[in-house]
Every structure is written in structure tokens, then in C-alpha cells.
Amino acid sequence: MSTILFDSGIFGPINSRRFGKSLGLNLLPSDKKLCNYNCVYCECGITDLTDKNYSMTELEPMLTALKERLEANPDELDYITLAGNGEPTLHPYFGEFVAELSDIRNAYAPKCKIALLTNATTIDKMTVKGAIKYIDEVQFKLDAGSQAVFERINKPVGIVNLRDIVEKLSKQTIDVVIQSMFVRGEVNGESINNTSFEEVKQWIGHLNKIEPQRVVMYSLDRDTAYKGLEKIDLKELEVIAQRVRLEVGCEVEVF
Numbered sequence: 001m002s003t004i005l006f007d008s009g010i011f012g013p014i015n016s017r018r019f020g021k022s023l024g025l026n027l028l029p030s031d032k033k034l035c036n037y038n039c040v041y042c043e044c045g046i047t048d049l050t051d052k053n054y055s056m057t058e059l060e061p062m063l064t065a066l067k068e069r070l071e072a073n074p075d076e077l078d079y080i081t082l083a084g085n086g087e088p089t090l091h092p093y094f095g096e097f098v099a100e101l102s103d104i105r106n107a108y109a110p111k112c113k114i115a116l117l118t119n120a121t122t123i124d125k126m127t128v129k130g131a132i133k134y135i136d137e138v139q140f141k142l143d144a145g146s147q148a149v150f151e152r153i154n155k156p157v158g159i160v161n162l163r164d165i166v167e168k169l170s171k172q173t174i175d176v177v178i179q180s181m182f183v184r185g186e187v188n189g190e191s192i193n194n195t196s197f198e199e200v201k202q203w204i205g206h207l208n209k210i211e212p213q214r215v216v217m218y219s220l221d222r223d224t225a226y227k228g229l230e231k232i233d234l235k236e237l238e239v240i241a242q243r244v245r246l247e248v249g250c251e252v253e254v255f
């Protein structure tokens with residue numbers, strides 16, 4: 001097995017446990033991952049920002065193809081999910097794209113929902129703020145309780161403060177869904193573990209501040225950017241989920 005890149009703008013549909021029949025949209029390059037994190041578990045491989053020789057997926061042909069598809073079969077999909085080869089909100093025309101996507105969905109397949117998977121780093125950008133109001137479900141990544149574990153697991157490019165991310169999430173006026181990946185292991189001689197009692201305690205502290213509508217917890221399912229990681233089994237995830245239900249009081253899904 002190896003990590004994967006989506007080689008087109010539209011991928012799937014897949015039968016997703018989280019989103020039902022879901023068509024994926026990749027706004028990012030088709031031959032390169034583009035992200036401001038470098039998560040150890042990323043299924044798109046390692047982030048390489050030194051290679052500037054890439055082009056973004058063209059958005060207009062993608063919207064045209066999508067419109068034709070929805071018009072031909074309005075009930076085919078449960079969700080259209082913005083994900084793909086990196087962080088979708090880094091596309092320079094993310095806001096405009098989402099507004100057009102929403103218009104097309106409303107016109108041709110009003111029952112189909114739109115979802116966004118984001119690492120939450122750009123949510124204070126005006127264009128992203130404006131766009132997320134068109135999206136039915138925004139899932140924000142939050143994998144760590146402490147700054148040290150955040151840096152080891154998500155490896156942000158540049159200086160990113162976990163508390164600032166939590167602060168921004170706590171100020172959202174939309175329903176916030178938190179998605180959290182749990183892993184253990186050793187990467188390049190560094191211990192990785194966001195499952196310890198103390199780390200989970202700090203993560204739950206962030207959840208209490210954010211007050212999410214729902215938390216989605218999962219562990220490894222595909223090959224990862226870095227070797228040396230261990231999948232956390234469902235039983236152990238359920239123990240953590242129960243702590244969230246009791247201490248935060250929100251809905252929790254474990255996959």
C-alpha cells in the first residue's frame with residue numbers, strides 16, 4: 001500500500017460511513033498535496049512546499065460537470081464533500097467556488113448536502129468565513145490537547161498555536177463538528193500519542209471551550225505519510241468517547 005493523491009477534481013462517489021453516498025471534490029492540484037499541515041497520518045503523503053511547480057484544479061469545468069451530473073440524477077448523492085489533496089480552503093477562489101456550488105446544488109439537487117473537511121487554520125479569513133455559511137456540515141480537525149502533541153501529530157508549517165485554533169473554533173456561529181484522529185507510535189525517533197489520560201484531558205478541555213455540536217473520532221484506515229503508527233482499536237476509542245459524552249455532553253461518533 002502507499003499514500004494516494006486524487007488525480008481529478010471529482011472523485012467517487014464512495015459509500016462513506018460518515019456521509020452516506022458522497023462525491024468528493026478536490027480543489028487542489030491533482031499531482032501534488034497542498035497543505036499547511038503535515039500530519040503524520042496523512043493519506044496524501046508528506047507535505048512538500050519547496051516544489052512550487054504545480055497548478056490548481058480548474059474550477060469552472062468541475063462545476064459544469066457537477067451540474068450535468070446533478071441535473072441527470074438529482075437523488076444520486078447524499079453529500080458533496082470538499083476534501084482532496086490537502087486543505088481545501090487554501091484554494092485562492094475557495095469562497096467564490098463554494099457560493100457557485102451552493103447555487104448549483106440548490107437548483108439541481110436540493111436534498112444533497114455539502115460538507116467540508118478542514119484543518120481550521122483559515123477560518124478567520126474573510127473569504128472562508130463567508131463561504132462556510134453555504135456549507136451544511138463543516139468538520140474541523142482537532143487531534144491534540146497540548147501544543148507539543150499538536151506539533152508532533154499535525155506538524156504545522158510555520159508557527160501555529162493550538163490555543164489560537166481553539167479560540168477561533170469557540171467563536172464560530174455555525175454548528176461546529178470536530179473530527180479527531182487518534183494514533184500512537186514512533187515517527188523518526190519521536191513518540192506520538194494523543195490517547196494518554198492527560199492528553200485526552202486537555203483535548204476535552206478544548207472541547208468544553210468550543211462546545212461542538214458533535215465529535216467524530218476515528219483511527220487509521222489507510223496508509224500514512226510516515227511509518228511507525230499504530231491503529232487505535234474501537235474499544236479504546238469508545239472509552240475516550242464516553243469521557244467526552246460525560247464531560248462535554250455532546251454527541252460523539254466513533255468510526
Ligand code: SF4
Nearest residue numbers: 035037039042086119
Ligand atoms: S490537514 Fe489533512 S490534508 Fe493536511 S496534512 Fe493533515 S490530514 Fe493531510
